[in-house]
Amino acid sequence: MKKTLLPLTLALLIVFSGFISLKPIDLKLTDAYSIRVSGKKIDGFFHKLKGKISFDENNLSASQFNLEVEVSSLTTGNSLKSWHAKKAKWLDAKNYPTITFNSSKIQKTAKGYVVNGKLKLRGIEKDVAIPFSYSGNIFFGNFYVKRSDYKVGSLKGMSKMVSDSLRIDFTIPVVK
Secondary structure, eight states: OHHHHHHHHHHHHHHHHTTOOOOOEEEEEOTTOEEEEEETTEEEEEOOEEEEEEEOTTOGGGOEEEEEEEGGGEEOSSHHHHHHHHSTTTTOTTTOOEEEEEEEEEEEOSSSEEEEEEEEETTEEEEEEEEEEEETTEEEEEEEEEGGGGTOSOSSGGGGGSOSEEEEEEEEEEEO
16 A cells, blocks of 8 residues: 555656746845946936846746836936936936836856846837846846937937947845
């Protein structure tokens, strides 16, 4: 009886384990985050980030990032430059108050992870791949955005002095 009970129990566990859904852990953003944008003639920080991160290193297919940055929270250390950056020619905070990112896929890499998803800026949505690391409840990484892809400024006149390729550095601490 014991000889047949053990294999039967193991078989049932294997069959029913396919129906068990492991849900990733919902994480809360802390206020200690940093989102920096830099390039030639631009260096600033976004100070308002909100959203939802569900992440499980062992269940990446169910993990997701849905984040929103408030455009009007950008500061550059120069009040005139910050004011211009938020105006219609550049980020247009009045008509496009947020920059959003919604993930579609997360993959493990040799150096950490890559999250693929949609970045929406000035009403234009593009597919992006963002490499990141996760350690000690902190997400961190960097990626580049071409401002011309999102119609941020122009590449003529004084605007051409600002890099078309902007580096975004992020550090996002979370708690469970």
